Amino acid sequence: MPEDTSGYNRSRDHESGHESKDCFIATATYGTYMASEVQLLQRYRDERLIKTWSGRLFISLYNHFSSPAAKAIARSKLARSLVRQLLTPFVAFAKWRLSR
Numbered sequence: 001m002p003e004d005t006s007g008y009n010r011s012r013d014h015e016s017g018h019e020s021k022d023c024f025i026a027t028a029t030y031g032t033y034m035a036s037e038v039q040l041l042q043r044y045r046d047e048r049l050i051k052t053w054s055g056r057l058f059i060s061l062y063n064h065f066s067s068p069a070a071k072a073i074a075r076s077k078l079a080r081s082l083v084r085q086l087l088t089p090f091v092a093f094a095k096w097r098l099s100r
Contacts, residue, residue: 029083041087
């Protein structure tokens with residue numbers, strides 16, 4: 001895949017085969033970038049995280065390290081299940097923060 005110059009990584013949607021912006025791990029976990037959880041996390045990133053220095057640092061680190069993890073998660077049903085459980089509180093937090 002060519003290098004992404006937009007500042008975000010791209011991942012492949014496992015259902016449609018289309019590329020999606022960012023959220024490698026969530027997309028691998030939920031199987032599609034159209035999953036409501038993935039959309040919520042992307043919205044939280046775009047509306048909240050990117051506005052702070054620490055949020056931008058997190059995004060940068062995430063973009064750097066998430067691709068190999070996402071590939072491993074996508075290959076394993078057990079990994080997808082475990083990561084879905086780990087992401088649940090983050091999804092709930094993002095939903096709560098975006099509702100305020």
